[in-house]
Amino acid sequence: xxxxxxxxxxxxxxxxxxxxxxxxxxxxxxxxxxxxxxxxxxxxxxxxxxxxxxxxxxxxxxxxxxxxxxxxxxxxxxxxxxxxxxxxxxxxxxxxxxxxxxxxxxxxxxxxxxxxxxxxxxxxxxxxxxxxxxxxxxxxxxxxxxxxxxxxxxxxxxxxxxxxxxxxxxxxxxxxxxxxxxxxxxxxxxxxxxxxxxxxxxxxxxxxxxxxxxxxxxxxxxxxxxxxxxxxxxxxxxxxxxxxxxxxxxxxxxxxxxxxxxxxxxxxxxxxxxxxxxxxxxxxxxxx
Amino acid sequence: xxxxxxxxxxxxxxxxxxxxxxxxxxxxxxxxxxxxxxxxxxxxxxxxxxxxxxxxxxxxxxxxxxxxxxxxxxxxxxxxxxxxxxxxxxxxxxxxxxxxxxxxxxxxxxxxxxxxxxxxxxxxxxxxxxxxxxxxxxxxxxxxxxxxxxxxxxxxxxxxxxxxxxxxxxx
Numbered sequence: 001x002x003x004x005x006x007x008x009x010x011x012x013x014x015x016x017x018x019x020x021x022x023x024x025x026x027x028x029x030x031x032x033x034x035x036x037x038x039x040x041x042x043x044x045x046x047x048x049x050x051x052x053x054x055x056x057x058x059x060x061x062x063x064x065x066x067x068x069x070x071x072x073x074x075x076x077x078x079x080x081x082x083x084x085x086x087x088x089x090x091x092x093x094x095x096x097x098x099x100x101x102x103x104x105x106x107x108x109x110x111x112x113x114x115x116x117x118x119x120x121x122x123x124x125x126x127x128x129x130x131x132x133x134x135x136x137x138x139x140x141x142x143x144x145x146x147x148x149x150x151x152x153x154x155x156x157x158x159x160x161x162x163x164x165x166x167x168x169x170x171x172x173x174x175x176x177x178x179x180x181x182x183x184x185x186x187x188x189x190x191x192x193x194x195x196x197x198x199x200x201x202x203x204x205x206x207x208x209x210x211x212x213x214x215x216x217x218x219x220x221x222x223x224x225x226x227x228x229x230x231x232x233x234x235x236x237x238x239x240x241x242x243x244x245x246x247x248x249x250x251x252x253x254x255x256x257x258x259x260x261x262x263x264x265x266x267x268x269x270x271x272x273x274x275x276x277x278x279x280x281x282x283x284x285x286x287x288x
Numbered sequence: 289x290x291x292x293x294x295x296x297x298x299x300x301x302x303x304x305x306x307x308x309x310x311x312x313x314x315x316x317x318x319x320x321x322x323x324x325x326x327x328x329x330x331x332x333x334x335x336x337x338x339x340x341x342x343x344x345x346x347x348x349x350x351x352x353x354x355x356x357x358x359x360x361x362x363x364x365x366x367x368x369x370x371x372x373x374x375x376x377x378x379x380x381x382x383x384x385x386x387x388x389x390x391x392x393x394x395x396x397x398x399x400x401x402x403x404x405x406x407x408x409x410x411x412x413x414x415x416x417x418x419x420x421x422x423x424x425x426x427x428x429x430x431x432x433x434x435x436x437x438x439x440x441x442x443x444x445x446x447x448x449x450x451x452x453x454x455x456x457x458x459x
Contacts, residue, residue, distance in 0.1 A: 003443045004458035007428065011453055022448045023457035029432065044457060045448075051455060 001038045008045030008069075010077065017078045019086070019105075023049035024068065027094075033057040042067040047084040047101065056093030060085070065101040065113075080105070084113055175242045176214050176222050176275060177283070180234045182206065183213040183221055184254040184266040206235055211254050214241055214275070222275040223252075230280055238285075243278040247271055319349070320363070328352040334359035335396065341367045345375070347383040347407070354387040360396020360419065367401045372425035372450025376402020381424065385409040394418030394442070401425065405447065408434045417441050425449055427456040 008022025024044035025036055032055035040063070041047040047068035048060055069082040085096070087106030096112035104113035206212065212231040213221040222245060224231055231239075252268040319327065320337025326346045330353045341348035348365060349358070365381050379402035384390055388411060395418045398405040405421030406429040408414050414437040421428030421444050428444035431437060444458030 001441060002439060002459070003445075004428075005443075005445045007444055007447045007457040009449045009451070011450075013453075021453075021455040022451060023455065024444065025459050026427070026455055026457050028455050041458075046457070049455065049457065 001040065004039060004041040004044055004047075006043045006070075008082075010045070010073075010081075014077070016076070017080060019080055020045040020069070020082050021049065022046065022082075023086075024065075025049070027051060027054045027058055027089075029053060030055050031058060034059070036060045037062055039063045041065045041084075043070050044082075045069045045073065046082040046086045048086070050085075050087045050089045050094060050106075052088040052090075054089050054094070056089065058094040059097065060094065060099060061097035063099045063101075065099055068103070172245060173243070174245045174275065175240065176216060176245075177238070177240050178214040178216040178220075178222070179238050180212055180231050180236060181215045181221075182235070183211045183223065185210075186213070186215055186221065187254075187266055187268070203235060206232055209255070214239060220273065222273045225274050225276040230277055234280075234282055238283040239280060240283055241275060241277050241280045243276045245273050245275040248274050322368075323348060326350055329356065329358060332357050332359075335361050335363040335365070338363050339365045341365065341379075341381070341401075342369060343367075343379065344369060345378055347378070347380040347403070348401070349381070350383040350385065351387050351390050355389045357391040357393055358382070359393045362395050364397035364399060366397075366399050369402060370400075372402060372452075374452055376425060377452070378403050380404045380407045381421070383407045383409070384411045384414055386411060388412040388414075391415040391417070392419060394420070396420070397422065398428075399423050404428070404430045405444075406430075408432070408437065410434060412436050414438075415440070419443075420445070421458075422446055423449060426451050426454065428458045430456070430459070 004024030007024050008020060010020055014020070022045040024041040024047050025039065026049045027034060028049075028051045030053060036048065036058065042065070045068065047065040048063070050058070065084040068084045073081055083103040083105040084101040085099070085104045085106065087094070087104070087108060089106075091106075091108045096108065099112060100116055101113035104111040206228065211223065212228045212235065213223045214231070215221055222241070249271045252272055254266040254268065317331060317333055318336045319333055319339060320335060322340040322342060324342045326343055327349045329349065329351060333356070339348070348367065351358070367379060367381070369376065369379065381398035381401045381404070382392060384392075384407065386409070390411070391414070392406065393415075397420045399422045401424045403424070404426045405424040406416060406419070408429065408431045410433045412435045414431075414434060416429060417438070417440045419442045421442070424447045426448060428447040429439065429442070431439075439459060447458055448456040
């Protein structure tokens, strides 16, 4: 990536309403088959100038081209003095792809500007999101990731694979002290899920509906019976929750977004604890 | 306007040939200080201090061989002769003409030249990276009749301040 800023000046003979031929990036003479990619081009008399003499085959893509010419120049000399892209070549001779730009002077239809790309369609951004997901989850690249989790905390009274389904084995009063976590992430990588650095990540998952739970110090997860409603404002906080809990024995699937299009599913087998919260308090940091 | 540019290019090429005869030949490895004649490099070279140029009508530094690099090492190359006129249009910062597989490696600053910051004429596989070209009268860098070159991670600002009507700019 190159940066082009503030290039070009108007000669003393320049008359208002005329067009300048200075530029940030210029294809002049018989230029052909050049690639102009991922540059930042702003504040020049013309951002990209392609002269009519070029032989074509040039590709101008994924550049940010804006603020050409500076507004004061436009005010003083008229809007025609320059543009983000000024194209004097034969339509179709050169290719414009995925540039972010506002003004275009030329005869290509549809005009390549104005165009502000959508982040979701940006290939680099998609790659970053995918990489983020891979790194965070230490999972190979996949459109759909499945993981099976067998609780490793306190053993359940009912064995995994039991013929029972959706049955409540018993009901008890309980007071639970622990940290509110992104449950799916906690099951995969408990230390990462409870780290301060995971806070923003967990919040993003929460915003997309990832289930929360209270993780006790010995690693047992308590899933609230009423979903995330009461816990969502307490993500990463240490809490004391009182109520009744039941042990559920049917498998549970926790879905967690990975990027905008991928999804990870953690399947919990062997049962889990569900708590109906009656009282819930945040434990201040100084009392931890 | 194209005529002006073409004349300018022809003049530049002629100047380059003339300098092969007239310029100082040095096996430069370390460059710094003030130059009043064109410095032609034939080996890998590097700046070890800021360079000031007072070379009237010719480039400050030029490549004299293929397969070599010029490292700027964070220093600047600045022309001391002020003004932008047709008479200063051949006063480039660095010229690369008729060679191949050469590189100008920054970080470094090429500034205030009466011609181009960097001129690449009839060369191939020229790499210019992490260079800032600023306040040059014509373009920050120009490539004429060259091919397969990489211009990456550079900054071009406030060039073409006096290009006399020729189409000039950053690159």
